[in-house]
Amino acid sequence: MDEMEVDxxxxxxxxxRPLKDWLATDVARTIAEIQAVNDGMAxxxxxxxxxxxxxADGDGKLSQFASDANKADGNTETVDPKTGEVTDGVASTNNSAQGDQPAQGSQTAEDGPQPLAAATEDGAEASAASSSAKSEPDEPQMTEAEYEAYAIAWFAEAAVVEEARARWAREKSMRVNVKTATLTKxxxxxxxxxxxxxxxTNKG
Structure with missing residues (x-):
């Protein structure tokens, strides 16, 4: 290499790969190349x-690869190797084709009555119903200590078995902050x- 003034x-x-990582095939190929240069073949x-x-050669190969790939996909996209600018022929073709088509959703008077107004009214009613449902007050959220004191108070006043059981069931959502130990109690x-x-009741 030094005799040829090749770095x-x-x-x-x-x-x-660097010289220290060459395989036997790399060495053989390099020797063949040196021989070809010495023989004047290259x-x-x-x-x-x-x-x-x-x-420069890599940029040219990259541009050619991109061009071949675009042709295979039916695209006419080209890449300028100097500026990197991409020209997409498909996009302009598609835009031109779309320009000849009527806008989606557009209809003439001959197409008949439009259901848009009815759909809008139904949507407005559903929205109003949803807002009304959300506006209803939720059950109060208590801390663990607050609910414990509250429950013990009404336990002492309860006088009908069915009402007590029903009330306990209704208040399930109020016990979300109550820990297992307190809930067990x-x-x-x-x-x-x-x-x-x-x-x-039996006494009475």
Missing amino acids: LHRVEAVRG TADETWPKKDDQK LEALMKDTIARIKKD
């Missing part, structure tokens, strides 16, 4: 292009309340 990096670039610059030549108090009411 080793140029050969490594052609092989695609020049050193052709065999191992300089960095600038490799870049309240469930036990609820059972005691039911037993007390039944006992009082």
